[in-house]
Amino acid sequence: MRSIFRRSLLVSGLGFLTLTAHAQTTAKTDSVNIRKIYDEALLHGQSYENLRYLTGRIGGRLSGSPQAQLAVDWGKVTMEKLGLDRVYLQEVMVPHWVRGAKEKGEIKPAKGKGISMNICALGGSVGTGGKLRAGVVEVKTWAELAALPADKVKGKFVFFNRPMNPVHIETGKAYGEAGDQRRNGAVEAARRGAAGALVRSLSLAHDDFPHTGAMRYDEAVTKVPAAALSTNGADELSQLLKADPGLTFELEMSCETLPEVKSYNVVGEIKGSKYPGEIIAVGGHLDSWDLAQGAHDDGTGCVQSMEVLRLLRATGLKPERTVRAVLFMNEENGVRGGTRYAELARAANEKHLAAMESDGGGFTPRGFNIEAPAATVQRIQQWQPLLRPYFSGLFSAGHAGTDIGPLKDQANALIGYDCDSQRYFDIHHTAADTFDKVNRRELELGGASMASLIYLLSKYGL
Known part of the structure; x- marks a missing residue:
């Protein structure tokens, strides 16, 4: 029995060594091919x-x-x-x-000259049919929008100004978290009777480039125009609103869906x-x-x-x-x-x-x-x-x-x-x-x- 057991172990060991050698050879071949x-x-x-x-x-x-x-x-x-x-x-x-002619956006303070903004239409947006001028109300969350009285939103631009979260190492996570305001901003603004949506660009950079991207409409609510502001522009508009809540924004876009x-x-x-x-x-x-x-x-x-x-x-x-x-x-x-x-x-x-x-x-x-x-x-x-x-x-x-x-x-x-x-x-x-x-x-x-x-x-x- 003992000799048979020894022979079994020997055969098993040789098999294991053979498999190990084969695995090493295969890994080496793969390494060479990847090189x-x-x-x-x-x-x-x-x-x-x-x-x-x-x-x-x-x-x-x-x-x-x-x-x-x-x-x-x-x-x-x-x-x-x-x-x-x-x-x-x-x-x-x-x-x-189609985007049409280059979009135009301008902050109109109660006093002083207008301030031109770097903007772009969000993909799929309707146009403004000329110049659209209205007041602005700023929100960062859906809860903030829902809490606003109707007269604070009706006929105005809803300005969605929630930034991407910089603490995420994987920037895609920050993009995903902030992206709902771009996708759904026009719909939720329209539900409250707003004239349009302005959205902070989805970027961790602070610069003057507006970011476009897809947005959606709901057939149950009015289609209102939606535009993106650059991150610098969004910061400036937010600061100006604090000092002058009565300012207006003028938007002109000729985009359309064919x-x-x-x-x-x-x-x-x-x-x-x-x-x-x-x-x-x-x-x-x-x-x-x-x-x-x-x-x-x-x-x-x-x-x-x-x-x-x-x-x-x-x-x-x-x-x-x-x-x-x-x-x-x-x-x-x-x-x-x-x-x-x-x-x-x-x-x-x-x-x-x-x-x-x-x-x-x-x-x-x-x-x-x-x-x-x-x-x-x-x-x-x-x-x-x-x-x-x-x-x-x-x-x-x-x-x-x-x-x-x-x-x-x-x-x-x-x-x-x-x-x-x-x-x-x-x-x-x-x-x-x-x-x-x-x-x-x-x-x-x-x-x-x-x-x-x-x-x-x-x-x-x-």
């Missing part, structure tokens, strides 16, 4: 030059605009040049809101060598707001997603599962592209192993946020050591992305590329979101980190 991806990205990356063309030659790409269609054409041609297995378009109807327009998602893919029916999607949104070039939001995400496919081909790392890059249309004011992609995937009975999105700018990589069951998150976290040498090994449970959100019930995991966020909301949705704000090395490192995780997902699955 290849990073070397290719840093030596020959194409993300930066693709972004230069998208932002410089096409510019802002608001859904429904001619520039959005030019971006669709560019995305399709650019991916076709990569020699992918398939490149195609997915038709989607999108909203068509009939919906046919547009497209742009899709390119590499078929999986072993499991072509299992899909890993990676994407960014092709549309942007119209105030600038849409560089960080979200030109960087689009070029990084296309670069994932190029990096896999250039390094000879044939994915075992199908990898699909998607340039989504209409994230900013409707999420029509993301919704349409999920609808078509469901109709085709496609199986999505995972979906990844880059929509937080092209700044220095940190890692990934994962929306998935705890066991799946832990599975993905096992690969953190492979990306730690590249300072991209922080894998946390968290929000993955807006465009891939509609896939939540169809994909095993939703993954958001996570980069340093401290500067993002300084330029988000403003005229400052331009190509010169993007660092080449940071951008290419981001594409490499995305490609590396997708390489691992493709090889091992979940």
